[in-house]
Amino acid sequence: MRRLIAPVIALLFLDASVTFSNWWPTPAVYWHGAPSVELAVLLLALVIATACGWIGGSRTNDQRPRTNDQRPTTNDQRPTTNDHLVRWLSAAWVVLMLGRYVDVTAPALWGRELNFYWDLRFLPDVAAMLLGATRQAVLIGSVAAVAIALLLTLLYLAVRWAFRQVLPLLDNQTPRRTLGTVAALGVVLFAMQAAGLFGRDYLGEPWRLFPRPVTQVYVRQARLVMQAMSTQTTLPPSPALDANLARVQGADVFVFFIESYGRVTFDNPAFDARLRQPRAAFDAAIHETGRDVVSAFVTSPTFGGSSWFAHITFLSGITVGDPDVNALLMTERRPTLPTNFAQRGYRTVAMMPGLWYPWPEGAFYGFQETYNGPRMDYKGPSFGWWDMPDQFTLAKLDEQETSKTSRPPLFVFYPTTSTHTPFSPLPPYQPDWPKMLTGNPYTDAELEKAYVGEPDYMDLGPGYADAVAYAYETFAGYLRQRAGRDYVMILIGDHQPPALVSGEGAPWDVPMHVITNRPAILDSLAAQGFTRGMTPARQTLGDMHQAVPRLLRAFSEP
Secondary structure, three states: OHHHHHHHHHHHHHHHOOOOEEOOOOOOEEOOOOOOHHHHHHHHHHHHHHHOOOOOOOOOOOOOOOOOOOOOOHHHHOOOHHHHHHHHHHHHHHHHHHHHHHHHHHHHHOOOOOOHHHHHHHHHHHHHHHHHOOOOHHHHHHHHHHHHHHHHHHHHHHHHHHHHHHHHHHHOHHHHHHHHHHHHHHHHHHHHHHOOOOOEOOOOOEOOOOOOOHHHHHHHHHHHHHHHHHOOOOOOOOOOOOOOOHHHOOOEEEEEEEOOOOOHHHHOHHHHHHHHHHHHHHHHHHHHOOOEEEEEEEEOOOOOOOHHHHHHHHHHOOOOOOHHHHHHHHOOOOOOHHHHHHHOOOEEEEEOOOOOOOOOHHHHHOOOEEEOHHHHOOOOOOOOOOOOOHHHHHHHHHHHHHOOOOOOOEEEEEEOOOOOOOOOOOOOOOOOHHHHHOOOOOOHHHHHHHOOOOOOOOOOHHHHHHHHHHHHHHHHHHHHHOOOOOEEEEEEEOOOOOHHHHOOOOOOEEEEEEEEOOHHHHHHHHHOOOEEOOOOOOOOOOEHHHHHHHHHHHHOOO
16 A cells, blocks of 8 residues: 555646646645546556556666576666656656646636637737836846746656656556556547536536646647638728717827726726726716717727737727737728728827837828827836826826917827736826826825835736726826816727636626717717726727727717
8 A cells, every 4th residue: 555655646647637627716736536537638648658568667778587686687777668758758748737837827817718820929029017116126036037937947856756656556467457447537528628518516517526638738739820821811891980070170089099998997806996087087087078988898809918909900900809800901901990080180199109110001090190108208207118107198198289379189099007917007187187206206205105016917907996096197197287288088908918817717898988068979879888987887889990980970970
Protein backbone atom coordinates (compact mmCIF):
# COMPACT_ATOMS: atom_id res chain seq x y z
CA MET A 1 0.00 0.00 0.00
CA ARG A 2 2.84 2.38 0.79
CA ARG A 3 4.22 1.76 -2.70
CA LEU A 4 0.92 2.90 -4.21
CA ILE A 5 0.76 6.24 -2.38
CA ALA A 6 3.18 8.03 -4.72
CA PRO A 7 1.60 6.67 -7.96
CA VAL A 8 -1.90 7.57 -6.75
CA ILE A 9 -0.77 11.10 -5.89
CA ALA A 10 0.90 11.32 -9.29
CA LEU A 11 -2.27 10.24 -11.11
CA LEU A 12 -4.39 12.73 -9.17
CA PHE A 13 -1.91 15.48 -10.00
CA LEU A 14 -1.90 14.64 -13.70
CA ASP A 15 -5.69 14.61 -13.74
CA ALA A 16 -6.09 17.87 -11.82
CA SER A 17 -3.46 19.62 -13.95
CA VAL A 18 -5.70 19.52 -17.05
CA THR A 19 -9.19 19.67 -15.49
CA PHE A 20 -8.94 22.61 -13.06
CA SER A 21 -11.34 25.57 -13.16
CA ASN A 22 -10.82 29.30 -12.76
CA TRP A 23 -11.28 30.87 -9.35
CA TRP A 24 -13.12 33.97 -10.49
CA PRO A 25 -12.28 36.86 -10.47
CA THR A 26 -8.61 35.98 -10.02
CA PRO A 27 -5.97 34.30 -12.20
CA ALA A 28 -5.94 31.46 -9.65
CA VAL A 29 -7.40 27.99 -10.29
CA TYR A 30 -8.87 25.15 -8.24
CA TRP A 31 -9.77 21.51 -8.86
CA HIS A 32 -13.24 20.16 -8.18
CA GLY A 33 -12.49 16.50 -8.86
CA ALA A 34 -13.36 16.28 -12.56
CA PRO A 35 -11.77 13.41 -14.51
CA SER A 36 -9.64 13.93 -17.62
CA VAL A 37 -10.39 12.09 -20.82
CA GLU A 38 -6.87 12.87 -22.06
CA LEU A 39 -5.40 11.06 -19.07
CA ALA A 40 -7.74 8.10 -19.62
CA VAL A 41 -6.74 7.83 -23.30
CA LEU A 42 -3.05 8.17 -22.46
CA LEU A 43 -3.17 5.49 -19.75
CA LEU A 44 -5.07 3.13 -22.02
CA ALA A 45 -2.49 3.66 -24.77
CA LEU A 46 0.39 3.05 -22.34
CA VAL A 47 -1.25 -0.13 -21.04
CA ILE A 48 -1.69 -1.48 -24.56
CA ALA A 49 1.85 -0.51 -25.55
CA THR A 50 3.29 -2.21 -22.47
CA ALA A 51 1.22 -5.36 -22.98
CA CYS A 52 2.47 -5.55 -26.56
CA GLY A 53 6.07 -5.16 -25.43
CA TRP A 54 6.61 -1.81 -27.16
CA ILE A 55 7.58 -0.07 -23.94
CA GLY A 56 8.53 -1.19 -20.44
CA GLY A 57 7.76 0.64 -17.26
CA SER A 58 11.26 0.34 -15.80
CA ARG A 59 13.34 -1.80 -18.15
CA THR A 60 16.74 -0.74 -19.33
CA ASN A 61 18.07 -0.74 -22.86
CA ASP A 62 20.18 -3.81 -22.14
CA GLN A 63 17.75 -6.76 -22.00
CA ARG A 64 20.44 -9.44 -22.24
CA PRO A 65 20.68 -11.79 -19.25
CA ARG A 66 23.82 -11.39 -17.16
CA THR A 67 25.91 -13.91 -15.28
CA ASN A 68 26.93 -13.16 -11.74
CA ASP A 69 30.40 -12.12 -12.78
CA GLN A 70 29.26 -9.71 -15.45
CA ARG A 71 29.35 -6.05 -14.57
CA PRO A 72 27.08 -3.42 -16.15
CA THR A 73 28.59 -2.03 -19.30
CA THR A 74 28.69 1.65 -20.19
CA ASN A 75 25.65 1.06 -22.40
CA ASP A 76 23.60 0.47 -19.24
CA GLN A 77 24.19 4.08 -18.23
CA ARG A 78 22.60 5.46 -21.36
CA PRO A 79 19.07 6.92 -21.10
CA THR A 80 16.49 4.18 -21.41
CA THR A 81 13.64 4.23 -23.89
CA ASN A 82 11.32 5.11 -21.03
CA ASP A 83 13.51 8.08 -20.05
CA HIS A 84 12.93 9.59 -23.47
CA LEU A 85 9.25 8.72 -23.25
CA VAL A 86 8.91 10.46 -19.89
CA ARG A 87 10.56 13.59 -21.25
CA TRP A 88 8.29 13.75 -24.28
CA LEU A 89 5.18 12.99 -22.24
CA SER A 90 6.12 15.63 -19.67
CA ALA A 91 6.68 18.33 -22.29
CA ALA A 92 3.39 17.50 -24.04
CA TRP A 93 1.52 17.46 -20.73
CA VAL A 94 2.83 20.93 -19.81
CA VAL A 95 1.50 22.16 -23.16
CA LEU A 96 -1.90 20.70 -22.24
CA MET A 97 -1.74 22.40 -18.84
CA LEU A 98 -1.03 25.78 -20.47
CA GLY A 99 -3.88 25.25 -22.91
CA ARG A 100 -6.26 24.44 -20.06
CA TYR A 101 -5.16 27.54 -18.14
CA VAL A 102 -5.77 29.82 -21.12
CA ASP A 103 -9.09 28.11 -21.86
CA VAL A 104 -10.55 28.69 -18.37
CA THR A 105 -8.80 31.95 -17.44
CA ALA A 106 -9.27 34.08 -20.57
CA PRO A 107 -13.10 33.99 -20.45
CA ALA A 108 -13.06 34.64 -16.70
CA LEU A 109 -10.74 37.65 -16.82
CA TRP A 110 -11.23 38.96 -20.35
CA GLY A 111 -14.82 37.95 -20.99
CA ARG A 112 -14.36 35.86 -24.11
CA GLU A 113 -12.32 32.96 -25.44
CA LEU A 114 -8.80 33.77 -26.53
CA ASN A 115 -8.22 33.46 -30.26
CA PHE A 116 -4.60 32.46 -30.82
CA TYR A 117 -4.49 33.87 -34.35
CA TRP A 118 -6.04 37.24 -33.54
CA ASP A 119 -5.16 37.86 -29.91
CA LEU A 120 -1.69 36.51 -29.21
CA ARG A 121 -0.11 39.27 -31.29
CA PHE A 122 -1.60 41.84 -28.89
CA LEU A 123 -0.54 40.20 -25.62
CA PRO A 124 2.82 42.07 -25.45
CA ASP A 125 0.95 45.35 -25.90
CA VAL A 126 -1.52 44.43 -23.16
CA ALA A 127 1.30 43.48 -20.80
CA ALA A 128 3.12 46.72 -21.54
CA MET A 129 -0.06 48.69 -20.94
CA LEU A 130 -0.73 47.09 -17.56
CA LEU A 131 2.86 47.41 -16.43
CA GLY A 132 3.09 50.95 -17.75
CA ALA A 133 0.23 51.99 -15.48
CA THR A 134 2.45 51.40 -12.44
CA ARG A 135 5.57 53.22 -11.30
CA GLN A 136 7.57 50.02 -10.82
CA ALA A 137 6.99 48.81 -14.39
CA VAL A 138 10.52 47.59 -15.15
CA LEU A 139 10.90 45.81 -11.82
CA ILE A 140 7.48 44.16 -12.06
CA GLY A 141 8.11 43.08 -15.66
CA SER A 142 11.48 41.55 -14.79
CA VAL A 143 10.13 39.74 -11.75
CA ALA A 144 7.14 38.47 -13.76
CA ALA A 145 9.38 37.10 -16.53
CA VAL A 146 11.59 35.27 -14.04
CA ALA A 147 8.56 33.97 -12.15
CA ILE A 148 6.96 32.60 -15.33
CA ALA A 149 10.18 30.85 -16.36
CA LEU A 150 10.57 29.37 -12.90
CA LEU A 151 6.94 28.26 -12.81
CA LEU A 152 7.23 26.49 -16.18
CA THR A 153 10.36 24.72 -14.99
CA LEU A 154 8.69 23.58 -11.78
CA LEU A 155 5.63 22.38 -13.70
CA TYR A 156 7.81 20.33 -16.02
CA LEU A 157 9.71 18.77 -13.11
CA ALA A 158 6.46 17.97 -11.29
CA VAL A 159 4.94 16.33 -14.36
CA ARG A 160 8.13 14.36 -15.01
CA TRP A 161 8.06 13.10 -11.42
CA ALA A 162 4.43 12.06 -11.86
CA PHE A 163 5.10 10.04 -15.00
CA ARG A 164 8.09 8.39 -13.37
CA GLN A 165 5.77 7.18 -10.62
CA VAL A 166 3.11 5.88 -13.01
CA LEU A 167 5.14 4.07 -15.69
CA PRO A 168 6.70 1.42 -13.37
CA LEU A 169 3.18 0.27 -12.45
CA LEU A 170 2.77 -0.96 -16.00
CA ASP A 171 5.42 -3.67 -15.51
CA ASN A 172 3.19 -5.43 -12.97
CA GLN A 173 0.25 -7.27 -14.43
CA THR A 174 -2.27 -6.49 -11.66
CA PRO A 175 -1.75 -2.68 -11.55
CA ARG A 176 -1.62 -2.65 -15.37
CA ARG A 177 -4.98 -4.40 -15.64
CA THR A 178 -6.47 -2.07 -13.04
CA LEU A 179 -5.24 1.06 -14.84
CA GLY A 180 -6.41 -0.30 -18.17
CA THR A 181 -9.88 -1.09 -16.83
CA VAL A 182 -10.30 2.34 -15.22
CA ALA A 183 -8.95 4.12 -18.32
CA ALA A 184 -11.25 2.16 -20.65
CA LEU A 185 -14.23 2.97 -18.39
CA GLY A 186 -13.28 6.64 -18.58
CA VAL A 187 -13.18 6.57 -22.38
CA VAL A 188 -16.59 4.85 -22.49
CA LEU A 189 -18.14 7.38 -20.09
CA PHE A 190 -16.77 10.26 -22.13
CA ALA A 191 -18.25 8.74 -25.29
CA MET A 192 -21.61 8.50 -23.51
CA GLN A 193 -21.33 12.15 -22.45
CA ALA A 194 -20.50 13.19 -26.02
CA ALA A 195 -23.57 11.30 -27.22
CA GLY A 196 -25.76 13.20 -24.76
CA LEU A 197 -26.73 10.12 -22.73
CA PHE A 198 -26.22 11.80 -19.35
CA GLY A 199 -29.30 14.01 -19.60
CA ARG A 200 -29.51 17.66 -18.60
CA ASP A 201 -28.99 19.65 -15.42
CA TYR A 202 -31.52 21.94 -13.69
CA LEU A 203 -30.59 24.77 -16.09
CA GLY A 204 -31.35 22.62 -19.11
CA GLU A 205 -27.68 22.29 -20.07
CA PRO A 206 -26.18 18.88 -20.95
CA TRP A 207 -24.82 17.30 -17.77
CA ARG A 208 -21.05 16.96 -17.95
CA LEU A 209 -18.84 14.59 -16.00
CA PHE A 210 -15.75 15.47 -18.04
CA PRO A 211 -14.71 19.06 -18.78
CA ARG A 212 -13.95 20.09 -22.33
CA PRO A 213 -10.80 18.25 -23.49
CA VAL A 214 -7.76 20.47 -23.88
CA THR A 215 -6.91 18.76 -27.15
CA GLN A 216 -10.28 19.95 -28.45
CA VAL A 217 -9.26 23.51 -27.58
CA TYR A 218 -6.07 23.21 -29.61
CA VAL A 219 -7.89 21.57 -32.52
CA ARG A 220 -10.39 24.41 -32.58
CA GLN A 221 -7.62 27.02 -32.46
CA ALA A 222 -5.81 25.27 -35.31
CA ARG A 223 -9.03 25.28 -37.33
CA LEU A 224 -9.46 29.01 -36.68
CA VAL A 225 -5.91 29.69 -37.83
CA MET A 226 -6.40 27.67 -41.01
CA GLN A 227 -9.68 29.41 -41.75
CA ALA A 228 -8.16 32.82 -41.14
CA MET A 229 -5.25 32.06 -43.46
CA SER A 230 -7.17 30.37 -46.25
CA THR A 231 -10.72 31.72 -46.32
CA GLN A 232 -11.54 34.76 -48.41
CA THR A 233 -13.45 37.19 -46.24
CA THR A 234 -16.41 38.90 -47.87
CA LEU A 235 -17.53 42.23 -46.50
CA PRO A 236 -21.18 43.29 -46.47
CA PRO A 237 -22.23 46.41 -48.37
CA SER A 238 -22.12 49.73 -46.57
CA PRO A 239 -25.41 51.12 -45.23
CA ALA A 240 -26.85 54.32 -46.61
CA LEU A 241 -24.88 57.05 -44.85
CA ASP A 242 -25.73 59.98 -47.16
CA ALA A 243 -28.35 61.47 -44.84
CA ASN A 244 -29.25 65.15 -45.30
CA LEU A 245 -28.52 66.01 -41.61
CA ALA A 246 -31.05 68.84 -41.75
CA ARG A 247 -31.94 68.61 -38.04
CA VAL A 248 -28.35 69.09 -36.87
CA GLN A 249 -27.28 71.80 -39.29
CA GLY A 250 -25.48 74.56 -37.41
CA ALA A 251 -24.79 72.38 -34.38
CA ASP A 252 -21.53 70.65 -33.50
CA VAL A 253 -21.84 66.87 -33.33
CA PHE A 254 -19.64 65.06 -30.83
CA VAL A 255 -19.15 61.27 -30.82
CA PHE A 256 -17.42 60.43 -27.55
CA PHE A 257 -16.58 56.76 -26.97
CA ILE A 258 -16.22 56.22 -23.22
CA GLU A 259 -13.60 53.55 -22.68
CA SER A 260 -14.90 50.39 -20.89
CA TYR A 261 -18.31 52.01 -20.24
CA GLY A 262 -20.49 48.90 -20.11
CA ARG A 263 -23.92 47.74 -19.10
CA VAL A 264 -22.43 46.49 -15.84
CA THR A 265 -22.53 50.08 -14.53
CA PHE A 266 -26.32 49.70 -14.40
CA ASP A 267 -26.74 45.95 -13.79
CA ASN A 268 -24.20 45.47 -11.01
CA PRO A 269 -25.85 46.64 -7.74
CA ALA A 270 -22.55 47.79 -6.20
CA PHE A 271 -21.57 49.81 -9.26
CA ASP A 272 -25.06 51.22 -9.66
CA ALA A 273 -25.09 52.37 -6.03
CA ARG A 274 -21.66 54.01 -6.38
CA LEU A 275 -22.62 55.75 -9.65
CA ARG A 276 -26.17 56.80 -8.77
CA GLN A 277 -25.16 60.20 -7.40
CA PRO A 278 -22.59 61.05 -10.16
CA ARG A 279 -25.14 59.95 -12.79
CA ALA A 280 -27.82 62.13 -11.19
CA ALA A 281 -25.40 65.09 -11.12
CA PHE A 282 -24.67 64.55 -14.80
CA ASP A 283 -28.40 64.41 -15.57
CA ALA A 284 -28.90 67.62 -13.58
CA ALA A 285 -26.17 69.36 -15.60
CA ILE A 286 -27.89 68.27 -18.81
CA HIS A 287 -31.20 69.83 -17.82
CA GLU A 288 -29.73 72.91 -16.15
CA THR A 289 -28.05 73.82 -19.43
CA GLY A 290 -31.32 73.57 -21.38
CA ARG A 291 -30.73 70.13 -22.83
CA ASP A 292 -32.29 66.69 -22.57
CA VAL A 293 -31.07 63.13 -23.02
CA VAL A 294 -32.27 59.79 -24.38
CA SER A 295 -30.52 56.48 -23.75
CA ALA A 296 -30.38 52.86 -24.93
CA PHE A 297 -28.27 49.74 -24.68
CA VAL A 298 -26.54 48.50 -27.86
CA THR A 299 -24.41 45.39 -28.33
CA SER A 300 -20.72 46.01 -28.93
CA PRO A 301 -18.76 43.88 -31.42
CA THR A 302 -16.02 43.37 -28.80
CA PHE A 303 -15.66 42.66 -25.09
CA GLY A 304 -13.05 43.76 -22.58
CA GLY A 305 -10.67 45.24 -25.17
CA SER A 306 -9.97 45.89 -28.87
CA SER A 307 -11.82 49.21 -28.75
CA TRP A 308 -11.05 49.97 -32.38
CA PHE A 309 -13.55 47.29 -33.46
CA ALA A 310 -16.31 49.35 -31.85
CA HIS A 311 -14.96 52.57 -33.35
CA ILE A 312 -14.89 51.31 -36.93
CA THR A 313 -18.23 49.53 -36.49
CA PHE A 314 -19.94 52.76 -35.45
CA LEU A 315 -18.20 55.06 -37.93
CA SER A 316 -18.67 52.73 -40.92
CA GLY A 317 -21.99 51.07 -40.07
CA ILE A 318 -20.43 47.62 -40.68
CA THR A 319 -19.87 45.15 -37.86
CA VAL A 320 -16.15 44.49 -37.32
CA GLY A 321 -15.18 41.89 -34.74
CA ASP A 322 -11.71 40.67 -35.73
CA PRO A 323 -8.46 42.09 -37.12
CA ASP A 324 -8.83 40.44 -40.52
CA VAL A 325 -12.17 42.08 -41.28
CA ASN A 326 -10.81 45.33 -39.87
CA ALA A 327 -7.73 45.21 -42.10
CA LEU A 328 -9.73 44.24 -45.19
CA LEU A 329 -12.25 47.02 -44.66
CA MET A 330 -9.42 49.53 -44.32
CA THR A 331 -8.23 48.68 -47.83
CA GLU A 332 -11.52 49.80 -49.40
CA ARG A 333 -13.00 53.21 -50.02
CA ARG A 334 -16.25 53.23 -48.08
CA PRO A 335 -18.59 55.99 -46.94
CA THR A 336 -18.30 56.78 -43.24
CA LEU A 337 -19.96 59.13 -40.80
CA PRO A 338 -17.05 61.61 -41.07
CA THR A 339 -17.18 61.66 -44.88
CA ASN A 340 -20.95 62.25 -44.84
CA PHE A 341 -20.64 65.11 -42.37
CA ALA A 342 -17.78 66.57 -44.41
CA GLN A 343 -19.99 66.55 -47.51
CA ARG A 344 -22.58 68.56 -45.53
CA GLY A 345 -20.11 71.31 -44.70
CA TYR A 346 -18.73 69.99 -41.41
CA ARG A 347 -15.13 70.10 -40.30
CA THR A 348 -14.30 66.55 -39.18
CA VAL A 349 -11.85 66.22 -36.29
CA ALA A 350 -10.43 63.18 -34.48
CA MET A 351 -9.17 63.76 -30.92
CA MET A 352 -6.85 60.79 -30.26
CA PRO A 353 -5.03 61.18 -26.91
CA GLY A 354 -4.02 57.51 -26.95
CA LEU A 355 -2.42 57.76 -30.40
CA TRP A 356 1.37 58.11 -30.33
CA TYR A 357 2.23 56.52 -33.66
CA PRO A 358 1.27 57.12 -37.30
CA TRP A 359 -2.42 56.44 -37.93
CA PRO A 360 -3.06 55.38 -41.54
CA GLU A 361 -6.59 54.37 -40.53
CA GLY A 362 -7.45 58.07 -40.38
CA ALA A 363 -7.41 58.16 -44.16
CA PHE A 364 -10.12 55.48 -44.30
CA TYR A 365 -12.36 57.38 -41.92
CA GLY A 366 -11.89 60.64 -43.81
CA PHE A 367 -11.03 62.95 -40.91
CA GLN A 368 -9.77 66.34 -42.00
CA GLU A 369 -7.85 66.95 -38.78
CA THR A 370 -6.31 64.57 -36.25
CA TYR A 371 -4.93 65.52 -32.86
CA ASN A 372 -2.67 62.75 -31.56
CA GLY A 373 -0.82 62.54 -28.25
CA PRO A 374 2.32 64.47 -29.26
CA ARG A 375 0.29 67.22 -30.94
CA MET A 376 -1.83 67.77 -27.83
CA ASP A 377 1.39 68.53 -25.93
CA TYR A 378 0.16 67.70 -22.44
CA LYS A 379 2.59 69.10 -19.85
CA GLY A 380 0.89 67.98 -16.63
CA PRO A 381 1.48 64.85 -14.53
CA SER A 382 0.79 61.50 -16.18
CA PHE A 383 -2.09 59.20 -15.29
CA GLY A 384 -2.23 55.62 -16.50
CA TRP A 385 -0.78 54.38 -19.75
CA TRP A 386 -1.93 57.31 -21.94
CA ASP A 387 -0.72 60.06 -19.62
CA MET A 388 -3.29 62.78 -20.20
CA PRO A 389 -6.67 63.04 -18.42
CA ASP A 390 -9.91 63.23 -20.38
CA GLN A 391 -10.59 66.66 -18.93
CA PHE A 392 -7.41 67.96 -20.56
CA THR A 393 -8.42 66.53 -23.96
CA LEU A 394 -11.81 68.26 -23.78
CA ALA A 395 -10.12 71.52 -22.77
CA LYS A 396 -7.71 71.12 -25.70
CA LEU A 397 -10.64 70.53 -28.05
CA ASP A 398 -12.14 73.84 -26.95
CA GLU A 399 -8.85 75.69 -27.23
CA GLN A 400 -8.02 74.41 -30.72
CA GLU A 401 -11.42 74.03 -32.35
CA THR A 402 -14.69 74.94 -30.66
CA SER A 403 -13.60 78.33 -29.30
CA LYS A 404 -12.98 79.74 -32.76
CA THR A 405 -15.57 82.40 -33.61
CA SER A 406 -15.67 81.98 -37.36
CA ARG A 407 -15.70 78.32 -38.32
CA PRO A 408 -17.89 75.61 -39.84
CA PRO A 409 -19.76 73.23 -37.54
CA LEU A 410 -17.67 70.38 -36.15
CA PHE A 411 -17.98 66.62 -36.25
CA VAL A 412 -15.67 65.38 -33.48
CA PHE A 413 -14.69 61.80 -32.73
CA TYR A 414 -13.00 61.23 -29.38
CA PRO A 415 -12.26 57.89 -27.63
CA THR A 416 -11.59 58.62 -23.96
CA THR A 417 -8.72 57.08 -21.98
CA SER A 418 -9.19 57.78 -18.25
CA THR A 419 -11.59 54.84 -17.75
CA HIS A 420 -9.18 52.33 -19.29
CA THR A 421 -7.93 49.25 -17.45
CA PRO A 422 -6.47 49.25 -14.79
CA PHE A 423 -8.59 52.36 -13.93
CA SER A 424 -5.98 53.93 -11.69
CA PRO A 425 -4.26 56.16 -10.87
CA LEU A 426 -7.27 58.40 -11.50
CA PRO A 427 -6.81 62.12 -12.19
CA PRO A 428 -8.64 64.59 -9.92
CA TYR A 429 -11.41 66.70 -11.40
CA GLN A 430 -10.30 70.32 -11.85
CA PRO A 431 -13.17 72.88 -11.60
CA ASP A 432 -10.91 75.55 -13.14
CA TRP A 433 -10.89 74.25 -16.71
CA PRO A 434 -8.30 76.71 -18.18
CA LYS A 435 -5.83 75.43 -15.59
CA MET A 436 -5.90 72.02 -17.31
CA LEU A 437 -3.88 73.51 -20.18
CA THR A 438 -1.03 74.52 -17.88
CA GLY A 439 1.89 72.45 -16.65
CA ASN A 440 0.54 72.36 -13.08
CA PRO A 441 -3.18 71.59 -13.23
CA TYR A 442 -3.28 70.03 -9.74
CA THR A 443 -1.97 70.82 -6.29
CA ASP A 444 0.60 68.63 -4.57
CA ALA A 445 -2.04 67.38 -2.15
CA GLU A 446 -4.34 66.35 -5.02
CA LEU A 447 -1.52 64.49 -6.73
CA GLU A 448 -0.46 62.74 -3.56
CA LYS A 449 -4.01 61.53 -3.01
CA ALA A 450 -4.37 60.40 -6.64
CA TYR A 451 -1.14 58.39 -6.60
CA VAL A 452 -1.78 56.54 -3.35
CA GLY A 453 -1.29 52.81 -3.89
CA GLU A 454 -0.97 50.74 -7.05
CA PRO A 455 -3.76 49.11 -9.10
CA ASP A 456 -5.26 46.14 -7.28
CA TYR A 457 -5.47 43.58 -10.09
CA MET A 458 -7.36 41.17 -7.83
CA ASP A 459 -10.16 43.69 -7.23
CA LEU A 460 -10.47 46.29 -10.00
CA GLY A 461 -14.19 46.89 -9.38
CA PRO A 462 -13.90 49.88 -6.99
CA GLY A 463 -11.35 51.58 -9.24
CA TYR A 464 -13.59 50.99 -12.26
CA ALA A 465 -16.62 52.57 -10.58
CA ASP A 466 -14.51 55.56 -9.51
CA ALA A 467 -13.24 55.99 -13.09
CA VAL A 468 -16.78 56.01 -14.53
CA ALA A 469 -17.79 58.52 -11.83
CA TYR A 470 -14.88 60.71 -13.00
CA ALA A 471 -16.18 60.47 -16.58
CA TYR A 472 -19.67 61.56 -15.49
CA GLU A 473 -18.21 64.47 -13.51
CA THR A 474 -15.97 65.53 -16.39
CA PHE A 475 -18.75 65.59 -18.98
CA ALA A 476 -21.11 67.33 -16.55
CA GLY A 477 -18.45 70.00 -16.02
CA TYR A 478 -17.97 70.33 -19.77
CA LEU A 479 -21.70 70.87 -20.25
CA ARG A 480 -21.74 73.63 -17.65
CA GLN A 481 -18.63 75.25 -19.08
CA ARG A 482 -20.28 75.44 -22.49
CA ALA A 483 -23.88 75.99 -21.48
CA GLY A 484 -24.63 78.29 -24.40
CA ARG A 485 -23.17 76.08 -27.11
CA ASP A 486 -25.40 74.34 -29.65
CA TYR A 487 -24.25 70.77 -30.06
CA VAL A 488 -25.37 67.16 -30.15
CA MET A 489 -23.32 64.95 -27.85
CA ILE A 490 -23.31 61.18 -28.37
CA LEU A 491 -21.79 59.24 -25.47
CA ILE A 492 -21.33 55.52 -26.10
CA GLY A 493 -19.34 52.75 -24.47
CA ASP A 494 -16.86 50.91 -26.64
CA HIS A 495 -17.15 47.63 -24.70
CA GLN A 496 -17.77 46.14 -21.29
CA PRO A 497 -14.84 46.15 -18.86
CA PRO A 498 -12.86 42.88 -18.61
CA ALA A 499 -14.71 39.94 -17.12
CA LEU A 500 -12.84 40.18 -13.82
CA VAL A 501 -14.84 43.42 -13.39
CA SER A 502 -18.08 42.72 -15.28
CA GLY A 503 -18.44 39.12 -14.07
CA GLU A 504 -18.71 35.76 -15.76
CA GLY A 505 -21.12 35.49 -18.68
CA ALA A 506 -21.80 39.24 -18.84
CA PRO A 507 -23.54 40.48 -22.00
CA TRP A 508 -21.68 42.56 -24.57
CA ASP A 509 -24.05 45.52 -24.18
CA VAL A 510 -22.92 49.12 -23.68
CA PRO A 511 -24.91 52.29 -22.85
CA MET A 512 -25.51 54.98 -25.43
CA HIS A 513 -26.71 58.51 -24.56
CA VAL A 514 -27.69 61.31 -26.95
CA ILE A 515 -27.69 64.80 -25.40
CA THR A 516 -29.02 67.87 -27.22
CA ASN A 517 -31.33 70.87 -26.99
CA ARG A 518 -33.09 69.98 -30.25
CA PRO A 519 -36.44 68.30 -29.43
CA ALA A 520 -37.00 66.90 -32.93
CA ILE A 521 -33.89 64.73 -32.62
CA LEU A 522 -34.84 63.46 -29.18
CA ASP A 523 -38.43 62.76 -30.24
CA SER A 524 -37.28 60.79 -33.27
CA LEU A 525 -34.88 58.68 -31.21
CA ALA A 526 -37.54 58.05 -28.56
CA ALA A 527 -39.86 56.83 -31.30
CA GLN A 528 -37.12 54.43 -32.46
CA GLY A 529 -36.63 52.75 -29.09
CA PHE A 530 -34.52 55.12 -27.00
CA THR A 531 -35.64 55.91 -23.45
CA ARG A 532 -35.92 59.39 -21.96
CA GLY A 533 -33.30 60.02 -19.28
CA MET A 534 -29.89 58.61 -18.42
CA THR A 535 -31.06 55.08 -17.62
CA PRO A 536 -31.66 52.87 -20.69
CA ALA A 537 -34.47 50.38 -20.94
CA ARG A 538 -33.36 46.85 -20.06
CA GLN A 539 -34.04 45.51 -23.56
CA THR A 540 -31.11 45.98 -25.92
CA LEU A 541 -31.80 48.14 -28.96
CA GLY A 542 -29.70 45.92 -31.21
CA ASP A 543 -26.13 45.68 -32.47
CA MET A 544 -23.98 48.79 -32.44
CA HIS A 545 -23.94 49.19 -36.21
CA GLN A 546 -27.75 49.21 -36.21
CA ALA A 547 -27.75 52.38 -34.10
CA VAL A 548 -26.12 54.33 -36.95
CA PRO A 549 -29.17 54.47 -39.30
CA ARG A 550 -31.36 55.36 -36.30
CA LEU A 551 -29.16 58.33 -35.53
CA LEU A 552 -29.06 59.46 -39.15
CA ARG A 553 -32.85 59.27 -39.38
CA ALA A 554 -33.11 61.41 -36.25
CA PHE A 555 -30.57 63.90 -37.63
CA SER A 556 -32.33 64.28 -40.97
CA GLU A 557 -35.60 65.57 -42.30
CA PRO A 558 -37.65 63.00 -44.21
